[in-house]
Amino acid sequence: MKSFLILLFLSLTLQATKIGDISSIVGVRENQVIGYSLVVGLQKTGDGTTSKFTLQSIANMLKAMNIDMNPVDIKSKNVAAVVVTAKIGPFAKQGDKLDVTVSSIGDAKSLQGGTLLMTPLKGVDGKIYALAQGPVSIGGKNDRGAGSASHPTAGIVYSGGMIEREINIDLYHQKYATLSLKESNFENAVAVQKAINALYHTQIAVALDPRTIKLERPTNLSMTEFLSQIENIDMNYTPENKIVINERTGTIIAGVDIEIKPVIITQGDITIKIKQSDQPQTPAGSMKIDNDLVIGLNENEVYTKKGTTTVANIVRSLQKLGASPKAIISILEAMKSAGSISADLEVI
Template identity: 40%
Template sequence: MSRISSILIFVIALAITAAEAPAQNQAQSQSPVASAQTQQTARQALQKPTGAEKSSTRIKNIAQFLGVRENQLIGYGLVVGLNRTGDKTQQNLFTKQALQNLLERMGLTVRAQDLRPENLATVLVTANLPPFARPGSKIDVTVSSIGDARSLQGGVLILTTLKGIDGQIYAVAQGPITTGGFLAGNNAANSVQVNHPTVGRIPNGATVEREVPFSLDQQQNLTLVLNEADFTTVSRAAQAINKTFEQPIARALDGRTIVIDLPETQRARLIEFMAMVENVEVASDTRARVVINERTGTIILGKEVKIASVAITQGNLSIRIGTQFFVSQPAPFSRQGETRVVPDQIVTATESEANSVVLPEGATIEQVVRGLNAVGLTARDIMNILQAIKSAGALQAELELN
């Protein structure tokens, strides 16, 4: 009997073990599936456009190839032909020295103290050398007075060399200047000025003499650099490039940089390949940001700037200090005392009723502006309020002060 009981117990144990095994296998088989589903959900969330994104744009609008860039040039020159609006050379010794050096190079010997021209101005000449500029190309230059010239209107820049950061000459500039403004009058007390006549431009005023060495032929890969660092945008851009060329050639190195391996089939067609990359569409993403310029009173708020639930109370306290004058004079027929004007300072303070506005949780910028404008707040008031909201931790955006 005991033997039969032992056999029954053994059979029941086997049955229980067999029943539990499928459940364990099912649970184990579901674990990789759940992990794969989680990764797929994360990828879909990355690819899915959100409200914080801008509309789809080309990569060329948000990034540029590494090495394809402008270079700044600068030079020192003289502007001649001014109508008595140039430097007062008695005060500007460098103008005398520059003119004396110019005349000596032309074979004329003069003393600096004998130079008194008012039709001359010393200037700094600046220009941007574009990428792939070849010798003979024309570029625009900007001419800015560095002395006390009153206007560059009607002046002509004489031959000026433009150098790069390495001290090499890359271009030469010369030509008539356009200022976009004018100065009429003989002196500062009796003159009329329109716009800014001491800065001008010379369209196509410089000729490129030396090119910046840069070759695309030896490139094994290309590097794209985003104008603004953003991990979401750089990841989407790499995915969009891979999808366009149907092979994993692009990878993001950080929040701004994408490295693209050149396919063997595209090495002989590098320019066409770069053009195709530039025209790949990508949904860019931006960080919620509020930019405040206290000097000009300008406030720029992104579309997706939101705030937590907050109540704003703004009380307007106005303090006015003024001076009122009255005449103090002695009594009639009095031989003592004299008539005097006596100032009387008046101080008044008025405080208007406090304005209140309540904004709900997750209020958008449209609701914020509408609510603040409804109580008649000025731009200066809104600046102070936004900074206070940020300090309270209710502003769900980056606050940038300029």
């Protein structure tokens, strides 16, 4: 199996963006709910007799229907015990529909063709906020155009949940609101504050810390109108320098201008000497990629023009030297540990 390395170049200079794209309103969020239930109607692909909690659940269900049954006498393999999860969006109202995820917790082989029985979905406070029921889809070719299922023991009940209890968020009567930036950054927090105050010509926004901006609603606007305007304000946004590495897939995502300090690296049979000069050399036996990057093949030296020694160029040169994605990732991690790379490195 071949390994692939994907390098995505992102500009990390000032970017014009809307405040709503980089922030969220504190208190306006999704809420998680969870429940336990049974999926019935399976074709002998359900839980076996070793899943005693499934047999007990079947017996309890039958007892609620005035059928007294001993769990040890139940031999059906057409039933599977499942955990049901869902997200209730902000401002969801009673009667609204939502998709629910169904996951087997026993030894069922597949939930294909099953039907989820009525399931109360509870929040962390133990209260029931939604009910779920309906046919389980595991991504078959006839289910909304999806391909064949890769996880037959998990599926979705589309629009199978219904809101029973609303989660109240009273914005209308509030005088203050709070923005939370998706990334903590002093410069961006101040930029948001200045952009908002410049639009309203008064000090209605205050950056409390590098992530939190407190807002005071103008008297002539409702909170809904105010927040709608706030989210659509353009500002100069400075993205955070970051290198994201997925070790499982060999994917590296890095900003195009993340610089690397001169360093010598040895990884396996590859030795890299990163040097900077006003004009890159072109020694005998070397290979010139462009005006800013030269690879010395004899000693595996990488010469770069001053100011252009970036993660993007180094990764490109390592690929030319035949380094594998795994080796390149190891080299970048070592550079970060040695202090050659100042940007944050995140491994996922």
